[in-house]
Amino acid sequence: MQRLWKPGIFLVAVLFSLPIFTILSFVVYPSSEIWRHLTDTVLGEYLVNSALLMLGVGIGTLIIGVGCAWLTSVCVFPGKKFFTWGLLLPLAFPGYIIAYTYTGMFDFAGPLQTWIRQVTGWGVHEYYFPQVRSLGGAMTMFSLVLYPYVYLLSRAAFLEQSVCVLEVSRTLGCSVWSSFYRVALPLARPAIVAGLSLALMETLADYGTVSYFGLGVFTTGIFRTWFGLGDAAAAAKLAAILLMFVFTLVVIERGSRKRAQYHHTTNRYSALPQYRLNGYRACLAFCACFVPLLLGFLLPVVQLGLWALETYDYMVDKSFIALTTHTILLALSAALIAVVLALFLAYGKRMLKSKTVTASIRVVATGYAIPGTVVAVGVIIPFAWLDGSLDSLLREYFGVSSGLLLSGSLFALMFAYMVRFLAISIQAVESGLGKVKFSMDEAARSLSYTPTEILMKVHLPLMKGTVLTAFLIVFVDVMKELPATLILRPFNFNTLAVRAFELAADERLADSSTAALMIVVVGLLPVILLSHSISASRVGS
Amino acid sequence: MTSQLEVENLQAGYDDLQVLNEVSFSLQPGQIGCMLGPSGCGKTTVLRAIAGFEPAWNGRILIDDIEVSSRQLNLPPEQRNIGMVFQDFALFPHLRVEDNIRFGLREMPRREQQSRIQEMLAMVGMLAYARAYPHQLSGGQQQRIALARALAPAPGILLLDEPFSNMDVDLREQLAREVRNILKQENNTAILVTHDQHEAFAMADQICVMNEGSILQQGSGYDLYHRPANRFVADFIGQGVIIPATVESPTTVKTDLGLIRGKHKIDAESGTIVDVLIRPDDIVHDDESTESAIVVEKAFRGADFLYFLRLDSGIEVMCLAPSHHNHKINERIGIRLNVDHLVTYSRN
Numbered sequence: 001m002q003r004l005w006k007p008g009i010f011l012v013a014v015l016f017s018l019p020i021f022t023i024l025s026f027v028v029y030p031s032s033e034i035w036r037h038l039t040d041t042v043l044g045e046y047l048v049n050s051a052l053l054m055l056g057v058g059i060g061t062l063i064i065g066v067g068c069a070w071l072t073s074v075c076v077f078p079g080k081k082f083f084t085w086g087l088l089l090p091l092a093f094p095g096y097i098i099a100y101t102y103t104g105m106f107d108f109a110g111p112l113q114t115w116i117r118q119v120t121g122w123g124v125h126e127y128y129f130p131q132v133r134s135l136g137g138a139m140t141m142f143s144l145v146l147y148p149y150v151y152l153l154s155r156a157a158f159l160e161q162s163v164c165v166l167e168v169s170r171t172l173g174c175s176v177w178s179s180f181y182r183v184a185l186p187l188a189r190p191a192i193v194a195g196l197s198l199a200l201m202e203t204l205a206d207y208g209t210v211s212y213f214g215l216g217v218f219t220t221g222i223f224r225t226w227f228g229l230g231d232a233a234a235a236a237k238l239a240a241i242l243l244m245f246v247f248t249l250v251v252i253e254r255g256s257r258k259r260a261q262y263h264h265t266t267n268r269y270s271a272l273p274q275y276r277l278n279g280y281r282a283c284l285a286f287c288a289c290f291v292p293l294l295l296g297f298l299l300p301v302v303q304l305g306l307w308a309l310e311t312y313d314y315m316v317d318k319s320f321i322a323l324t325t326h327t328i329l330l331a332l333s334a335a336l337i338a339v340v341l342a343l344f345l346a347y348g349k350r351m352l353k354s355k356t357v358t359a360s361i362r363v364v365a366t367g368y369a370i371p372g373t374v375v376a377v378g379v380i381i382p383f384a385w386l387d388g389s390l391d392s393l394l395r396e397y398f399g400v401s402s403g404l405l406l407s408g409s410l411f412a413l414m415f416a417y418m419v420r421f422l423a424i425s426i427q428a429v430e431s432g433l434g435k436v437k438f439s440m441d442e443a444a445r446s447l448s449y450t451p452t453e454i455l456m457k458v459h460l461p462l463m464k465g466t467v468l469t470a471f472l473i474v475f476v477d478v479m480k481e482l483p484a485t486l487i488l489r490p491f492n493f494n495t496l497a498v499r500a501f502e503l504a505a506d507e508r509l510a511d512s513s514t515a516a517l518m519i520v521v522v523g524l525l526p527v528i529l530l531s532h533s534i535s536a537s538r539v540g541s
Numbered sequence: 542m543t544s545q546l547e548v549e550n551l552q553a554g555y556d557d558l559q560v561l562n563e564v565s566f567s568l569q570p571g572q573i574g575c576m577l578g579p580s581g582c583g584k585t586t587v588l589r590a591i592a593g594f595e596p597a598w599n600g601r602i603l604i605d606d607i608e609v610s611s612r613q614l615n616l617p618p619e620q621r622n623i624g625m626v627f628q629d630f631a632l633f634p635h636l637r638v639e640d641n642i643r644f645g646l647r648e649m650p651r652r653e654q655q656s657r658i659q660e661m662l663a664m665v666g667m668l669a670y671a672r673a674y675p676h677q678l679s680g681g682q683q684q685r686i687a688l689a690r691a692l693a694p695a696p697g698i699l700l701l702d703e704p705f706s707n708m709d710v711d712l713r714e715q716l717a718r719e720v721r722n723i724l725k726q727e728n729n730t731a732i733l734v735t736h737d738q739h740e741a742f743a744m745a746d747q748i749c750v751m752n753e754g755s756i757l758q759q760g761s762g763y764d765l766y767h768r769p770a771n772r773f774v775a776d777f778i779g780q781g782v783i784i785p786a787t788v789e790s791p792t793t794v795k796t797d798l799g800l801i802r803g804k805h806k807i808d809a810e811s812g813t814i815v816d817v818l819i820r821p822d823d824i825v826h827d828d829e830s831t832e833s834a835i836v837v838e839k840a841f842r843g844a845d846f847l848y849f850l851r852l853d854s855g856i857e858v859m860c861l862a863p864s865h866h867n868h869k870i871n872e873r874i875g876i877r878l879n880v881d882h883l884v885t886y887s888r889n
Contacts, residue, residue: 439631442594445618446625447645447694457644461635 006357009348012341013360016419019378020363020370023243026236034231038221038238045216046238050245052135053142053210053217054200060143061199064292065150066192070180071289073158076274077282083289085531090296091148092523094480096208096501097516099132099141101300103212104307104509106132133213142203144296149202150195152530157191158184190256197253204245205371207483208501218242219373219483232381239374250369301520307513315514324518327495330410331478334417335425338474339467341418342425346433361426368423372416372484379416379488383407413488420484421477425470432466433459473526480519543606545570545730546591546698550600551610553590560586562754563600568698568747573724574732575745579777583754584734588700591732592625593618605697624696628703630687632675638662638686639671645694661689664723680707681716688720692729699724699731705740717743738762738778750774767882769818775884780847781820784856786885788813794885797854798824798832798876803883818884819858821847826862830875834858836868850876 071077072084090098106112106129113129116122131137174182185192207219218238226235277285308315345361367375383406391402406412436459444454482497489498496515503512546568554560560583568574576584589595591602593609593616601611604623609616624645632641639658646654662668665685675683684704691699704720705713721744724731735741741748742762749756750765750773758770769775772783786794791806794817801817809815826848834850837857846867848860860876868874 435634437629437631439627439629440633442592442618443625443627443631443633443690444644445594446592446621446623446691446696446700448619448648449644450617450619458633462633 005348006352006354009345009352009357010360012345013364016367016415016422017363018382019375019416019419020243020366022381023236023239023374023378026233027240029233029237031237032231032234034225034229035234035237038225038234042216042221043238046218046221049135049215050204050217050242053138053203053215056136056139057142057146057203058196058200060139061147061150062192062196064143064147065195065199066154066185066188068147068289068292069151069155069158070184071285073155074275075277075285077277077285079286079289083293086293087151087289088148088527088531089293089524090145091527091530092520093145093297093300094208094482094497094519094523095142095145095202095206096212096482096504097304097519098145098296098300099138099209099212100500100504100509100512100516101303102137102141103132105299105303106130135213135215138209138213138215141209142199142206144292146199146202147292147296149198150192153191153195153198154188157188190259193256194253197249197256201246201249201253201369204242204249205369205373205483207371207373207486208497212501212504218245219371222373222377223483226377232377236377236381239377242371242374246369246371246374247366250366253369301517304513304517304520307510308517311510312514315511320514323494323496323499323515326493327479327497330413330495331475334414334421334478335471335475337414338418338422338425339429339471341422342429342470343467345426346429349430350433365423365426367419368421370420372420372481373487375416375419376484376487379412379419379484380407383412383415407488408490410490410493413485413490416484416488417474417478417481420481421474424477425474428466428470428473429463432463432470435466436462469526469529472529476523476526479522544568544603545572545605546574546732547603547606548587548591548600549602551587551590551597551602552599553586553595553597555586555595559598560754561590564751564754564756565600566747566749566756566759568730568732570730571725571728572730572747573721573745575741575748576732576734576751577738577741577748577777578736578751580736582751584736584751585702587751588702588732588734591698592623592700593621622697623700624691624694624698625700626684626687626691626702626704628706630675630683630707632683632687632690634675636674637671638667638673638675638678641675641686642690642693645690657693661693664692664726665689680709681712684708684716688723692723692727697730699729701731701733703735704733705735705737713737714739714743720744750777752777766820767884769884772816772886775818775886779820780859781818781823782856782858783816783818783886784858785814785888786817788815788885792883794883796878797852797856798858798878801878801880801883803880803885805883807883807885809885809887814888816886816888818886819880821859821861823878823880824850824858824860825877825879826860826866826874827877828875830877832877833873833875834860836870836872836874839868839870848874850874 068083068087072080072087104110108124108129116127116129120127204218207223210217211220211223218241222235222238222242225231225238345364349357349361370378387402387405387407390405394400394402440458441454444458445451449457479495480497481495482501485495485498486501489495496518500512500515500519503509503515544567548564548566551564552559552561562583564583564587566574576587578584586595590597590610591604596615597610597612599612602609604621608614609621633644636644639662642658642661643654646657649657658671659668662671665688667682667685667689670678670682670686675686678686684707687704701720705716708716717740733741733744746761747759748762748765749759751757752773758765758774760768765774765778769778775781775783784796784798786796786801788807788809788811789795789800790811792804793800793802794807794815796817798819807815834852836848837851838849840847841864843864845864846862848862848868849857850860851857
């Protein structure tokens with residue numbers, strides 16, 4: 001059994017990094033006519049748009065995330081306790097759903113503009129109203145749903161900072177606010193950068209929002225090149241460039257996380273100082289935390305709810321229920337497979353303690369950063385090649401055709417989910433397994449337990465929580481996933497996310513609300529879990 | 542008389558690296574042994590080999606006269622009738638204190654389990670904490686529970702792996718004495734691994750000083766301090782300086798401080814120069830004495846002062862003086878030799 005473990009891990013690593021290497025191999029693939037055309041015309045636009053989008057989202061998430069994190073970690077003001085976890089709620093929204101909702105709300109025929117016209121009596125074109133479906137709109141949408149990444153990590157960093165360090169800065173003559181700028185912020189920088197990188201990875205990975213807004217960025221470019229121009233190689237080349245961006249972010253993120261560990265200058269913690277805010281200051285703090293929550297969660301939820309009330313009569317029918325069941329079954333099986341594979345890998349790493357095993361697991365764990373669009377392209381190219389080879393082989397020797405055995409199947413879709421989400425389950429399972437120290441195994445053995453008994457009596461109870469968390473997070477992420485599902489789903493197979501996307505693309509925004517609301521409700525589960533752990537834990541106590 | 546633990550010419554290591562070099566020692570029933578040495582000397586490997594977590598490359602280990610480790614055999618830990626206390630205690634965080642102790646008692650009927658748990662908790666003075674979870678306990682309390690858990694199944698031998706290293710320094714010796722009393726009450730055979738000589742002195746009957754995978758000397762704390770077999774042991778245990786001396790007769794040497802007479806024959810010809818170990822307690826402060834030295838440095842240690850003195854010949858020695866003899870640096874004070882145990886090493 002143990003002898004098969006190591007090759008097993010390599011096999012998993014090779015399989016699930018195949019798409020990445022496929023894409024990367026296209027960097028050196030000879031350029032086609034279409035590729036030259038793309039570089040002449042749209043590549044510059046993709047680069048500029050992606051860069052601007054990252055810049056805007058970066059600024060937006062930094063201001064909201066770091067600001068709210070500082071307020072909720074060291075200030076006392078009305079509603080602070082609620083905001084501590086409430087600020088995570090926008091995480092339940094996939095970018096594309098909030099984008100449809102705001103488009104519907106702020107459109108010419110939407111409730112807001114209609115109301116403005118009624119109140120003022122202005123007519124068409126007689127007033128200026130910002131376009132939601134624009135680059136600026138996309139920046140705003142992403143900032144509203146992605147700031148929790150920055151918030152979470154920077155809040156954790158602020159809480160981990162030793163009070164002593166802050167107090168030293170006070171004794172050296174810094175005011176509360178200047179100790180924030182001169183001490184707390186620099187100390188938290190690695191964590192903030194890590195959170196920011198995660199937010200930017202999500203931005204780059206998005207397809208639903210940018211395609212709905214008609215923005216030319218890499219993900220939409222890949223779709224257009226493949227399905228519009230029919231050039232898989234050129235699409236893969238675009239994907240490779242996108243991958244370079246992503247890898248840069250991964251390197252930054254991992255580097256920052258490592259540096260963050262060195263920033264703990266002391267192990268002594270005590271309750272952080274709490275600055276009580278009064279009067280207008282308290283009011284400002286409240287608003288600063290309430291506005292992101294209102295715009296990023298409350299308002300869109302209310303709008304979706306109103307639409308759902310309007311449309312559920314004819315939208316929630318047998319086919320909708322079948323669709324929901326489909327989606328849930330798909331997500332459940334993906335989560336199950338992801339957790340089983342993660343357990344296999346994590347236990348292998350723990351038992352074998354080999355550098356090559358650790359390295360191959362790290363390769364697999366890069367998948368979380370890779371946009372679904374890129375994964376889909378990376379999966380379909382080798383699978384189509386396999387299908388083609390198999391088909392011609394069978395036809396040559398047996399005279400039968402196997403057709404598209406792999407590339408059009410649920411198998412390919414599941415495979416892509418693993419490439420993208422295995423990293424999440426590995427991370428969760430590893431952190432759970434980290435709690436089971438080696439000495440506990442040895443203690444149990446010295447108390448006459450066999451390895452199998454130890455698995456049941458010590459590991460299982462200790463790991464239960466994290467394994468469930470891993471399961472839940474993968475489940476939710478699969479439910480939200482759009483681009484890979486859109487490309488790889490078998491004919492006539494839909495998920496809630498795809499359905500919401502299709503309806504929105506047909507400008508049936510109100511009709512898409514039931515599916516969208518469903519996704520948001522499910523997406524709330526891990527947020528609740530996270531907020532529970534955030535309010536329960538405080539380093540050093 | 543049969544011994545409880547017998548380690549014979551044990552060799553062991555990790556991967557290609559041999560860590561242990563022919564280690565041999567034995568423990569009688571009820572005896573507390575200690576492996577003492579600097580980090581990396583192989584002391585923990587000895588313990589892990591006895592526990593069965595590391596196989597023996599050569600030699601053998603017998604517990605209760607039953608062979609448990611040899612070149613051919615490595616009985617799994619769960620079949621060795623051992624108990625172990627870990628450096629990080631390794632309490633199971635998901636189990637209450639009582640269930641942690643119950644963990645090793647599953648062969649017992651329920652009623653007996655309960656009384657054994659009560660007995661163990663009473664022994665370590667933790668009866669009130671039966672329903673607590675490990676994370677609610679302080680380090681010292683976790684330590685006691687770890688001990689109770691390891692002793693509950695009445696193991697033939699108890700292994701303690703640096704059990705006090707996570708404790709406050711002030712607590713260590715006190716806990717070591719407490720643990721010793723508990724073990725002695727129950728007549729348990731135990732073996733302790735530590736790098737702290739004070740823990741070793743406070744707990745063990747027999748101490749093996751290890752370095753680089755070998756046992757350099759075995760004996761009581763008193764023997765190790767006063768009769769160190771070689772320079773490493775002399776240096777590792779206690780404080781002291783080594784000064785040159787000339788052999789005058791088979792039992793006497795002459796030093797800058799005067800003649801030192803020993804009880805045993807010196808292994809060197811008359812007239813040769815040897816090194817002599819001088820402990821701080823070998824030099825007594827005496828205002829009446831004709832010999833004197835200059836105070837170079839001093840360390841106040843509460844009940845006494847440790848003086849670093851320079852003799853007129855330039856040789857530096859240490860002197861332990863009662864606390865009320867408070868002298869200034871650069872002051873000349875009278876000293877007298879009072880060597881009970883003459884320890885000499887030949888020069889090479």
